[in-house]
Amino acid sequence: MSVISDETGKPFNLSMLVYDTRYRSITIQTFAFILFMAVLAWLVMNTYFNLQALGKDFNFGFLGARAGYDINQRLIEYTNDSSHLRATFVGLLNTLLVAFLGCILATIIGVIAGVLRLSNNWLVAKLMTVYVEGFRNVPLLLWIAAIFAVFTEAMPQPRAFRGDNPAANMLLGDSVAITNRGTYIPAPTWGDGSMFVVIVFLLSMVGIWVFGRWAKKRQDATGEILPTFWIKLGIFFLPALLVFFILGRPIGLDYPELKGFNFSGGIHMRNSLLALWLALSLYTGAFIAENVRGGILAISKGQTEAANALGLRSGRTMSLVILPQALRVIIPPLISQYLNLTKNSSLAIAVGYMDLRATLGGITLNQTGRELEAMLLMMVIYLVLSLLISGAMNIYNSSVKLKER
Amino acid sequence: MKKSVFIGALTAAGLAAGFASAGTLEDVQAAGSLKCGVTTGLVGFAAPDANGEWEGFDVSVCRAVAAAVLGDGTAVEFVPTTGQTRFTALASGEIDLLARNTTWTFSRDVDLKFTFVGVNYYDGQGFMVRKDLGVSSATELDGATVCIQTGTTTELNLADYFKSNNMSYEPVPIETNAEAQQQYLAGACDVYTTDASGLAATRATFEDADAHVLLPEIISKEPLGPLVRHGDDQWADIARWTLNALITAEEIGVTSANLEEMAKGTNNPEINRLLGTEGDLGGMLGLDAEWAKRAIAVGGNYGEIYAANIGEGTPIALARGLNAQWTQGGLIYSPPFR
Numbered sequence: 246m247s248v249i250s251d252e253t254g255k256p257f258n259l260s261m262l263v264y265d266t267r268y269r270s271i272t273i274q275t276f277a278f279i280l281f282m283a284v285l286a287w288l289v290m291n292t293y294f295n296l297q298a299l300g301k302d303f304n305f306g307f308l309g310a311r312a313g314y315d316i317n318q319r320l321i322e323y324t325n326d327s328s329h330l331r332a333t334f335v336g337l338l339n340t341l342l343v344a345f346l347g348c349i350l351a352t353i354i355g356v357i358a359g360v361l362r363l364s365n366n367w368l369v370a371k372l373m374t375v376y377v378e379g380f381r382n383v384p385l386l387l388w389i390a391a392i393f394a395v396f397t398e399a400m401p402q403p404r405a406f407r408g409d410n411p412a413a414n415m416l417l418g419d420s421v422a423i424t425n426r427g428t429y430i431p432a433p434t435w436g437d438g439s440m441f442v443v444i445v446f447l448l449s450m451v452g453i454w455v456f457g458r459w460a461k462k463r464q465d466a467t468g469e470i471l472p473t474f475w476i477k478l479g480i481f482f483l484p485a486l487l488v489f490f491i492l493g494r495p496i497g498l499d500y501p502e503l504k505g506f507n508f509s510g511g512i513h514m515r516n517s518l519l520a521l522w523l524a525l526s527l528y529t530g531a532f533i534a535e536n537v538r539g540g541i542l543a544i545s546k547g548q549t550e551a552a553n554a555l556g557l558r559s560g561r562t563m564s565l566v567i568l569p570q571a572l573r574v575i576i577p578p579l580i581s582q583y584l585n586l587t588k589n590s591s592l593a594i595a596v597g598y599m600d601l602r603a604t605l606g607g608i609t610l611n612q613t614g615r616e617l618e619a620m621l622l623m624m625v626i627y628l629v630l631s632l633l634i635s636g637a638m639n640i641y642n643s644s645v646k647l648k649e650r
Numbered sequence: 651m652k653k654s655v656f657i658g659a660l661t662a663a664g665l666a667a668g669f670a671s672a673g674t675l676e677d678v679q680a681a682g683s684l685k686c687g688v689t690t691g692l693v694g695f696a697a698p699d700a701n702g703e704w705e706g707f708d709v710s711v712c713r714a715v716a717a718a719v720l721g722d723g724t725a726v727e728f729v730p731t732t733g734q735t736r737f738t739a740l741a742s743g744e745i746d747l748l749a750r751n752t753t754w755t756f757s758r759d760v761d762l763k764f765t766f767v768g769v770n771y772y773d774g775q776g777f778m779v780r781k782d783l784g785v786s787s788a789t790e791l792d793g794a795t796v797c798i799q800t801g802t803t804t805e806l807n808l809a810d811y812f813k814s815n816n817m818s819y820e821p822v823p824i825e826t827n828a829e830a831q832q833q834y835l836a837g838a839c840d841v842y843t844t845d846a847s848g849l850a851a852t853r854a855t856f857e858d859a860d861a862h863v864l865l866p867e868i869i870s871k872e873p874l875g876p877l878v879r880h881g882d883d884q885w886a887d888i889a890r891w892t893l894n895a896l897i898t899a900e901e902i903g904v905t906s907a908n909l910e911e912m913a914k915g916t917n918n919p920e921i922n923r924l925l926g927t928e929g930d931l932g933g934m935l936g937l938d939a940e941w942a943k944r945a946i947a948v949g950g951n952y953g954e955i956y957a958a959n960i961g962e963g964t965p966i967a968l969a970r971g972l973n974a975q976w977t978q979g980g981l982i983y984s985p986p987f988r
Contacts, residue, residue, distance in 0.1 A: 299741060299879075299880070300880060313810075314805050315808075315821045317820050317821050325813065397838045404837075505792065505794075506793050507795060507820065608805065610734075612806070613761075
């Protein structure tokens with residue numbers, strides 16, 4: 246150790262691991278890593294021994310067994326004879342449904358509220374402030390429970406619709422029934438030839454897109470602005486309606502009807518879904534509103550003034566100049582709001598909405614007693630879901646962010 | 651991120667797996683109180699009274715065990731559990747004894763690794779509906795909306811019953827009895843189904859109890875009883891024989907009124923063995939001689955506990971029925987103290 250080398254460097258000794266800045270960071274990282282692995286090992290061993298002491302094994306075989314319980318909201322075929330795995334899928338789809346609907350509505354609410362909060366109209370701006378602060382500062386669970394309670398207590402029972410002089414009436418020409426068990430709306434029925442109507446409708450969607458691009462090109466070339474909105478609206482409705490009537494109205498409506506204890510027929514949107522959807526959207530919308538406001542405020546006032554100087558009206562200034570630039574600031578925090586909404590949907594059990602947490606993490610877990618397996622599986626599913634959402638949003642983000650050339 | 655999630659899961663699992671080793675008796679005695687899992691509130695079975703003191707049929711079992719083990723029927727820490735959390739709480743060691751009208755089933759006993767120490771109430775699943783619905787039988791419930799407590803055997807029985815009768819229904823899953831009551835009263839469901847005793851207890855708390863009726867069908871067997879973890883036979887024995895002591899006391903006529911007198915010694919050897927004046931049954935359990943006497947002293951014998959909490963003198967008004975002593979034509983039967 247004490248061999249003297251030439252003057253290029255001091256001999257290595259152990260204290261240099263702590264005092265020499267060249268080695269210190271490596272030392273610290275090594276120790277941190279060892280500590281981390283030790284904690285990990287302890288956790289794994291602890292779990293292993295405790296499971297052994299309880300006489301429990303670790304396997305996912307229970308997923309193949311018969312579930313035995315019923316689920317009210319099913320997007321795919323499911324009976325109580327199906328497996329726990331199938332029940333998990335039903336739950337996952339319900340989670341996806343409410344997350345999807347929630348993200349859309351939250352975005353709409355958030356953008357509108359965020360823009361209006363900057364309004365010059367004092368009343369509108371203050372109302373939006375009240376909305377944002379009210380929803381941001383009360384726990385989500387309370388909003389879910391409160392909205393559900395309003396639906397349950399304030400809406401009429403299905404039997405209130407019964408009789409010659411009922412206490413409650415269906416809306417919109419006897420087609421929509423709002424009850425304390427959910428809202429029933431007419432469901433489409435697909436007759437012969439309905440396929441053509443759908444195809445024509447999809448084609449007209451493509452037509453709208455093509456027309457939009459053509460109109461934009463024309464505007465770039467000639468400077469003339471076409472009334473695109475009305476033309477697009479026409480393309481949206483007319484061809485499909487034309488085919489619909491030519492083919493003799495193949496798509497009908499199945500109206501809800503009071504039969505026995507409940508309404509039957511139509512689409513039943515349960516109050517658990519509606520309450521969860523509304524609460525998640527309003528709550529997350531409040532956060533998105535703040536993101537939108539922040540994004541707009543981040544755009545220099547000079548941009549607005551320049552747009553005004555060019556003669557753009559305030560609506561067009563917002564949609565053509567401010568928002569496209571603001572999106573660069575808005576999108577990244579928006580991603581985490583979408584993730585929050587998706588994860589928060591696991592509060593569904595509070596209103597008995599049968600999401601992933603209620604099927605796999607609730608009834609399945611309870612009936613099979615596989616806490617560890619069910620919890621781990623649920624975590625993995627939420628993890629994958631969140632990664633997929635943030636992956637998709639990141640792709641969108643890179644399409645709107647500032648292109649540096 | 652993936653790693654941190656995994657660690658979180660393992661932590662949860664590690665904590666949940668807890669201390670499953672033997673020696674619950676020592677743990678309870680060292681802690682000086684018994685951690686007993688009960689419902690979140692079902693009047694008559696387990697609910698806090700106006701002063702916040704827990705009382706009820708299941709609570710009495712907790713108190714009797716605490717008295718036998720610790721000498722003090724109030725040395726109980728009550729842990730309210732839902733249908734979903736109860737088994738995890740017991741398996742993890744968060745509670746030492748679960749007395750929460752829990753049905754004794756094969757899979758819970760064998761697969762979930764619990765030991766049911768006996769049956770303190772023979773029950774069955776029933777249905778409650780509003781009288782003005784005009785329903786007189788469960789077979790008329792096709793298409794009804796049914797409130798069920800999730801994570802219970804009733805959920806599975808319900809599915810089986812409607813299936814075997816070719817009927818459809820809309821389940822409304824609910825976490826606790828209180829929520830179910832609120833949903834049912836608001837008319838969000840037509841029917842509330844759970845154990846018939848639970849329905850009677852719930853109905854008793856309604857302002858207009860007479861406007862609701864229990865349908866005659868009982869669609870399942872629900873033997874309810876206290877349970878402990880697998881793996882600690884001594885603790886299971888203590889819980890089992892405390893329950894048996896309460897039952898035997900009723901059978902041989904030991905009541906809270908004559909307990910002191912009987913404990914001085916009688917000419918009935920079984921009473922003497924039970925109350926510790928003869929033999930050493932308590933020592934065999936790892937307790938002292940007067941364990942059973944203390945257990946009985948808390949709330950009286952099985953019959954007295956029944957009468958005070960859910961019997962016909964109470965608003966719940968459950969007749970003894972299957973829960974009468976075997977000598978009275980019921981199923982309540984304790985192995986001999988010998």
